[in-house]
Amino acid sequence: MTQKALIVRTGPNGHEGLEELNIELERGWRVAQVAPMGGATGTGDAPCHAALVIIERSDPDEGPTLAVEALERTERETGTVVEEVMKNVGEVMEENGADSPDGPMP
Structure with a gap:
């Protein structure tokens, strides 16, 4: 089993890492685990949310x-x-x- 870790962030200015995650899911990867991350502040005062996403796929x-x-x-x-x-x-x-x-x- 091969695994990758991705960080996905979202806030008032849009998303980061979401497009990469979606591409990997289309390629056959699946989400194995998601963990929220604290302290994900943006450049402004608006809150920003982030998560560590572990994806995996079986090797043939x-x-x-x-x-x-x-x-x-x-x-x-x-x-x-x-x-x-x-x-x-x-x-x-x-x-x-x-x-x-x-x-x-x-």
Whole structure:
């Protein structure tokens, strides 16, 4: 995974860094994290807002990401549980869980 950090500022005189961010998003990058930045004053008295934007993209040569690996592991574990349940399908179950120990509910 390749990442880049961009600073996007906005204020009374317009935006800085927003066009660059939009270009990268059009190229296939995605926003991974956004953090507001303090102390972003402009040249005048008008307030200015800024944010640190982390963008990322997958490299085609990389293997599966951690999220994909976790999903595959979960699918394998789920398959094991399903196989265990299906193995015991023919067995008689004690009680159905609908009745309380004191008898059926009114």
